[in-house]
Amino acid sequence: xxxxxxxxxxxxxxxxxxxxxxxxxxxxxxxxxxxxxxxxxxxxxxxxxxxxxxxxxxxxxxxxxxxxxxxxxxxxxxxxxxxxxxxxxxxxxxxxxxxxxxxxxxxxxxxxxxxxxxxxxxxxxxxxxxxxxxxxxxxxxxxxxxxxxxxxxxxxxxxxxxxxxxxxxxxxxxxxxxxxx
Ligand code: BEZ
Numbered sequence: 097x098x099x100x101x102x103x104x105x106x107x108x109x110x111x112x113x114x115x116x117x118x119x120x121x122x123x124x125x126x127x128x129x130x131x132x133x134x135x136x137x138x139x140x141x142x143x144x145x146x147x148x149x150x151x152x153x154x155x156x157x158x159x160x161x162x163x164x165x166x167x168x169x170x171x172x173x174x175x176x177x178x179x180x181x182x183x184x185x186x187x188x189x190x191x192x193x194x195x196x197x198x199x200x201x202x203x204x205x206x207x208x209x210x211x212x213x214x215x216x217x218x219x220x221x222x223x224x225x226x227x228x229x230x231x232x233x234x235x236x237x238x239x240x241x242x243x244x245x246x247x248x249x250x251x252x253x254x255x256x257x258x259x260x261x262x263x264x265x266x267x268x269x270x271x272x273x274x275x276x277x
Contacts, residue, residue, distance in 0.1 A: 103174045104208035105181075106196045108132050108164035109152040110246065113253040117180055118173045124199040124257050125166035125208070130154040132162050132261060134229050134247075136213040137221045140187045141240040149236030149243035150221060150229055152250070152264075153189070153213035163259030166198045166208055181211060188217035230270030237277055244271055 102120065105111065106127055115122075134150040143149030154162060169177050182191075189211040196208045213220060224232075236243035251268040254261050 101171055103169040103171075103177070104196070104198070104206045105167045105169060105177070106164055106194065106208040106210040107167060108154060108162055108210065109250060111167070112165050112257070113249045115167060116184075117167070117169065117177045119167040120170045121166075121168035123166050123168075124259075125164055125196045126199070127154070127162045127164065127194055127196045127210075129156060129158055129160065130162045130194075131157045131160040131263070132164075133223070133263060134233070134267060135220065135222050136188060136217075137219040138187060138236075138238060138243070139219060141238050142243040142246050143236040143238045147236055148219065148221070148232075149238055149246070150232055151243075151246060154192075154210070163254065163257060163261070165257070166196055166206065185211040188213045188219040190214065190217075226266055226270055230267050230274065233267065234271045234274035235277065242277055244274075244276065247271055 132152050133155045134152055136151050136153040137148035138151045139145045139148045142151055192210050192212045195205055198204055198206050233243045233247055247268055251264050
């Protein structure tokens with residue numbers, strides 16, 4: 097997770113397009129053995145307890161590769177960044193240390209930290225038909241804004257990184273067919 101100077105963080109969701117943390121480096125990265133899925137309920141950011149939205153988590157899947165970004169956090173910022181993320185991700189996410197491939201000019205494997213929501217957390221929603229997930233996203237909003245905005249910004253950020261994620265892009269197309277809130 098750390099070397100003598102830094103902490104690597106793997107972002108696969110909002111951390112890609114809204115880091116809101118200090119970082120020394122941002123590079124495209126991939127995590128092998130995981131796929132990104134809108135399986136986590138959001139009652140504190142993109143929904144409310146009576147009407148949860150849906151946000152992404154990483155789901156283990158042996159053959160999958162999840163594209164995202166890696167942030168290198170300078171040692172002086174590590175404690176504050178971890179505190180910020182622990183608070184931001186408190187709705188069912190826990191820390192996970194994993195190996196990621198950092199791309200760019202000098203591709204390499206690094207040990208990185210991320211946050212994932214596991215099926216045993218209270219906000220877990222799990223799989224559902226695409227149409228049902230899209231309907232839920234189109235109809236949800238929370239303190240951080242519309243759930244639709246989270247999806248659209250994630251999809252735009254993945255396109256910018258040239259990451260193909262059929263689950264995200266299919267949901268984006270489905271949600272576009274729903275009236276805005
Ligand atoms: C995310 O990509 O959504 C994320 C990853 C690690 C910490 C916080 C958010």
